[in-house]
Amino acid sequence: MRSCFRWGGFTLLIIGFMGSAALAGEPTQAIEKTTDKIIGIVTDPALKEPDKSEEKAERIRKAVDERFNWEEMSKRTLARHWQDRTDAQKKRFMELFAKLLEETYLDKVEGYSGEKVLYEGEQVDGSYAVVAVKIVTQKETEIPVKYKLKKEGNEWRVYDISITGVSLINNYRKQFNSIITRSSYENLMEKLKGKVEKEQ
Amino acid sequence: MSIQQRYVGFILGCFLGGLVLCHGTYAAQGPAWHQDAEALTHEGYAHELSRHRYTNTEQKMSGSVGAPVMLCQVAEPVGMEEDSEMWGDEGASIPDPLEPLNRVFFQFNDKLYFWVLKPVSQGYAQVVPEPARVSIRNFFSNLVMPIRAVSCLLQGKIEGMGIEVLRFAVNTTAGFAGFQDVARQHLDLPLQDEDLGQAFAFWGIGPGFYIDLPFLGPSSLRGAVGWAGQLYLNPLDYMVKDVWANIGVRGYDVVNKSSLRIGEYESFKRAALDPYVALRDAYYQYRIHQIEK
DSSP states (O other), rough: OOHHHHHHHHHHHHHHHHHHHHHHHHHHHHHHHHHHHHHHHOGGGOOSSGGGGGHHHHHHHHHHHBBHHHHHHHHHHTTHHHSSSHHHHHHHHHHHHHHHHHHHHHHHHHHSSSEEEEEEEEEEETTEEEEEEEEEEEEEEEEEEEEEEEEETTTTEEEEEETTEOOOOOOHHHHHHHHHHHHHHHHHHHHHHOOOOOOO | OOOHHHHHHHHHHHHHHHHHHHHHHHHHHOHHHHHHHHHSHHHHHHHHHHHHHHHHHHHHHHTTOOHHHHHHHHHSOTHHHHHHHHHHGGGOOOOOOHHHHHHHHHHHHHHHHIIIIHHHHHHHHHHHHHHHHHHHHHHHHHHTTHHHHHHHHTTTOHHHHHHHHHHHHHHHHOOOOOOOOHHHHHHHOOOOOOOOOHHHHHHHHOOOEEETTTTTEEHHHHHHHHHHHHHTOOTTTHOEEEEEHHHHHHHHHHHHHHHHHTTTHHHHHHHHHHHHHHHEEEEEEHHHHHHHH
16 A cells, blocks of 8 residues: 555656656747747858848847747736727837837847857746846856746747846836826837837 | 045035036926926827927936926825836836936936947957956956945845855955956856845835936935945055045946946947936846845
8 A cells, every 4th residue: 555655656756747847848948949049140150241231130030029929018018008009009019119129139139249048947837937047248247037938829938038137028118108107108109110210 | 534425425416416406497497397297188288298308308407397396296206106006016116206306317427428438448448358357347346345245244144245255265366366256267156246235125224216326327315325335345445545546446447347338338228218217217126136136
């Protein structure tokens, strides 16, 4: 009887372990895949030429686009202002905001110079996950980055990035709310449009 | 007068000077804020006004909206505060009753960076190679060990204090007077990122409110007091007693550090729609992250 329990417990342990191991990898794998892809693009010697910079940027945008959940990001950034928008407005906002984030991301990775990316573990809670990453620069600085992901269908997509504890979405939410409450949503859109156009 | 008192006096002087300047120009121009606030409620004006308000950051530099704004914000927090409650904890933000003044200092620091610090740091970076600059940064960082050690002690982080003392001993000797961070590289003893502000937070003291200090950048009331206290823990202020020499050494440290971070502030500004609000929130989130560690 006793050995029966023991074996049962042992089997359960094994199953639990396998289950969590299989589950644990997914969000990290998702981040790793996209990160490797982007590092591959920025370090590709064929894309180093100045006349290839547009192609390079386009490929990075595409890689980012696949991994980022723009709708979730937009919703969380506009927060309570999201409900007040019509579908057309939501769509327009998502377009512009995605562009701004793409450009911000491009800005960050274009200066890539052999920084190491270390995967420091993940936490999964149902269809939400946090993947912790440490970026070690050539200048001996370590930058802790946290990706927040949500699973939709079979894909884990990023809806927030925290760099040294500063959440991108929270930061934009503060800015957008400040602009909307001081002036108007239209003004926010105008500024967003101006920003995105200037970047290009 | 000691160096510490001079530094505190200087920053306090700048701060009060800004406050008086803000208030003085306000008195001459009349209550622009109230007109703005009223007009905000009319939808028709909102758009026109929004442009006005946002180009207004520049105007505020000359102090068109002054001290009374902060007074009325202290009395009844409008806008931001109410909203953050509606969002729950995610919307938490640092009170900013001195916003008009802070925006002036934000502009001041912004110009200081682009007109002085950045060109000087860039020129310096042309002359001194990067590994040397990293070493010099390590040297200054090693020097201010007492600040981190005492801040650890005040939070009961005995292990952290031990690590700091050990790091200092190893880096000062084997690391050639602190130029090499051998303690981190070979002994896996990482720098303990602690300061007095964090120690005060550990004791349950709140941040007070946001202050964008001239020359020093984003801080809080708590952070500013911590900064002043740290002047007494900084060996530099005991080693270099001559005021101008001390300012020189501190300035050099700042230039050296900035030379390793050129482009960060620029990309931060490129990504922001309201850089002032973005910086205030980034500062706040970053501090919470440091304190929780």
